[in-house]
Amino acid sequence: MNKMLIAAVVVAAGAGGYWYSQQSTQVSAGDNPVLSYVPADTPIFSAQLQPFPIKSYINSLSEAYRQYPIDAFDELEQDLEQENDARAQFFVSLMKSYMASMKDGSTFIQTFGLAENIRSYFYTLGAMPVVKVDIDNPDAFWALLDKAEVESGFTHTKAYLKGVDYRSYRLTDATEQDQIDWVFAVHDGLLISTLSTSFSEATLLETAFGVTPIDNSIVDAHIIEDIINKYGFTNEGISYINHKEIVTALTTTDGNQLAGQLSKLFEMSKEDPFAELKTPACQQELSTIADNWPRTVAGYDLLEITDKESNIGFRAVIESQNQVxxxxxxxxxxxxxxxxxxxxxxxxxxxxxxxTNQMVPSLNAIWDDMLTPEYQCAPLEAMQAQMSQQSPGMLGMFTGMANxxxxxxxxxxxxxxxxxxxxxxxxxxxxxxxxxxxxxxxxxxxxxxxxxxxxxxxxxxxxxxxxxxxxxxxxxxxxxxxxxxxxxxxxxxxxxxxxxxxxxxxxxxxxxxxxxxxxxxxxxxxxxxxxxxxxxxxxxxxxxxxxxxxxxxRVKMSLDVDQKGFEVDSLSNSRSTE
Structure with a gap:
């Protein structure tokens, strides 16, 4: 596993990367108030719905895995000092604190103010990322940010919104017309991190903080329960990427929240890089493709975590409705x-x-299926024209020898x-x-x-x-x-x-x-x-x-395909240093 996954749980996207399972009781998304603020049209979602033993997990890793070179950021810090980039120095300070905290599980949770077992969530409000993590000691996290501010000279602005106090860190230059801020807040026992911009909807930050409800949430759409039931994942959590919502965002101007945000951005920049996809032909044809490949979903089949050893079984499925x-x-x-x-x-x-006996007929069937639609959408038409110049039939000679x-x-x-x-x-x-x-x-x-x-x-x-x-x-x-x-x-x-x-x-x-x-x-x-x-x-x-x-x-990864789509199955086993 990548070391940065642990940092992502606390600092950035990827907070829902791990789930812990010790029971098989049914989980209802409606019982979780956080999910009622997640829109059903979110393109990306990952949630840890039951507490994950973050302290034990870190202890279960080999000591070498938790160690970082002392001079890992020396050269970068020297360059930043010359450039006088306070924002980058702030990020480096946070990363150095993270690296030091990986000494053991207790140091990690104390550094970030977390409990021994945490829930976490990552999703987007259109294009706006939102990370939420259970927090036990907010003062420890604020102290961590204060330390980074002292070391970098990068300071925050205090603000208040509908009962929520938060910190705002300006990421753009003061001279720029449009501003982007990195926001941190603690509300209802959750550490919340998101972005706020001068050009986003006024209610977006309120929704991210969980103080302004939305009309159609992930709970209303029963998305979580449907995925768990369909693929047999453990009930503690799931992740998914919604291809259909992404296609809608790229081919329309207001088909979903992401589409509206992108349209506003393109209007501000006076250039739409996806303009050729917004023709009626592209909208229809890309939508049909997305219907055939609607989502990539993921969940866990095995999670056994102790201070000495961890076993994590993870499975991802690229859904397909194209039976041919x-x-x-x-x-x-x-x-x-x-x-x-x-x-x-x-x-x-x-x-x-x-x-090998099935290679040529199978590839021919795949080729024919992809060349059968007479695409009118320019990018799809160009791709199809290029494919038509090739043929899998040349593999016949090879497969004949490997009969x-x-x-x-x-x-x-x-x-x-x-x-x-x-x-x-x-x-x-x-x-x-x-x-x-x-x-x-x-x-x-x-x-x-x-x-x-x-x-x-x-x-x-x-x-x-x-x-x-x-x-x-x-x-x-x-x-x-x-x-x-x-x-x-x-x-x-x-x-x-x-x-x-x-x-x-x-x-x-x-x-x-x-x-x-x-x-x-x-x-x-x-x-x-x-x-x-x-x-x-x-x-x-x-x-x-x-x-x-x-x-x-030890790690293992396998690839297979069934009637539901392509399946990537992985298993990792890690043991602490004796």
Whole structure:
């Protein structure tokens, strides 16, 4: 995970990035008063509806992950001092405070005035971002801003609006006609951060503060409950990007709140960069495309957080109503072996599932579907004309040679590098690589002309392995024995006892179309042996990789497609430093 996600929870957009789940009780958005001020036409929304244990989560991270270089901002600060940019220095001060606060969970929540468990929200009022976070000690947060003001010379203006005191920081130059302010307020137990401009509606800031109601909210539209029920996310929170609202904003002048704001901005600048999209043809055709791809939605399937370890399962779905394309992409799905799913006992894995027999007909179906509409909208017409000059049919030659292939995969299970500086070598290697197909023996024979060393090699059909080292000589410093075998429907190359065990297990593993792609990595296992060896040789460690070797973190990401759309599934596991 990116370190900046934690800062985003407190300071900027992305506040709803994590959710914590320990129960399966139903959640009604109507029970949350904050959501009644979120408009149903918001283009972007992310909410943490149940308290997330921010203190425990930070403690669960490796110590190296929570540390930042002491001199991270030295060069930038010197440049800012020369430019006398107080605003930038203010932001740098906040970031330095954040970096220092990541020492541990207690320091973090004390620095920002947060409770141990927090709710957070991020959404937009048209184009105006709004961040809201549960706050336990407002004085601590104001003290943090005061410290940044002293260090930068960038000061605030106090203001009052319908019962809410707030701070306003001017982001634009005083000489500019139109002004933009960064606003902070605490109201009803929430820290609120947003922008205020001289050209926005008068009620916009009131709505952001939660003191002026709106006519049609996200609660009224039942958006949250519908997404949770449709995709089976945990009830604690969801995120989404509404493609339809964004298209409406770009193709109309007043179709939604964002459209009205953009129109006003373009009128002020006397230039509309999206003018060509506002023709009737573009409005209709882009709206149809948006109807077929309405939203990207996301939520969590797994959240287990303690001071020692965190497990977070996150899933995003790009919704689609285009069944022609979805059927075509589903036919492309191939086979991904079970061993690629194990993030606890591997260094790195990659699996790609593609049914080569379906590649050309599926891509042709996709191509035909995209070229079928006779677009009148100029940008779409130009894109379609460019596509018509290409054809996926040329892939036929490749797929003919790879007939019956269902997928390829590789796993680096373990490796060790000797600590002998005078004689560096790979001490041991456990790995496996597979090509899964209807008839792997036939594919092996087809590949022989391209690898002369394999010309006289005959692979036993009974699954016995042959020694590759005697056929393809390895450098002496590569201290491992590679073997090749056909195990069921899999052509396998493996090394080490662990690699052999996986190869043998494949003999009875059926080849089924179960996905498109999966990738995983264990940061500590991947980088620690290599970087330790670099240090022993006296060579400088590449910048940015020094701390990675101590990240006790595992991640996995997969891509698939079903009748609801494209699905990106991720899992991360992090353990604190013992």
């Amino acid at each position: 394309l979805l059927n075509a992409y589903q036919k492309l799905r191939g086979y991904i072996p079970a061993y690629t799913q194990d993030i606890e006992n591997s260094v790195f894995t990659l699996g790609v599932g593609i049914d 019956g292939v269902k997928g390829v995969a590789v796993s680096l299970i373990d490796y060790k590098i000797s600590d002998d500086i005078d004689n560096p070598q790979l001490e041991s290697l456990d790995a496996v690589m597979t090509l899964s197909a209807d008839n792997p023996s036939m594919l092996f024979n087809l590949a022989k002309p391209f690898v002369p060393e394999l010309g006289n090699v005959q692979l036993p059909v009974n699954g016995d392995a042959i020694d590759l080292n005697s056929i393809i000589p390895m450098p002496p410093e590569m201290n491992f024995k590679a073997k090749m075998a056909i195990k069921g429907n899999h052509l396998v190359i493996f090394a080490g006892n662990k690699g052999e065990a996986i190869a043998n297990s494949l003999a009875t593993e059926p080849v089924v179309n179960n996905g498109l792609m999966v990738m995983s990595a264990d940061y500590m296992k991947m980088f620690k042996p290599l970087l330790t060896f670099i240090e022993l040789t006296g060579e400088p460690v590449p910048e940015g990789l020094e701390a990675v070797k101590d990240y006790d973190m």
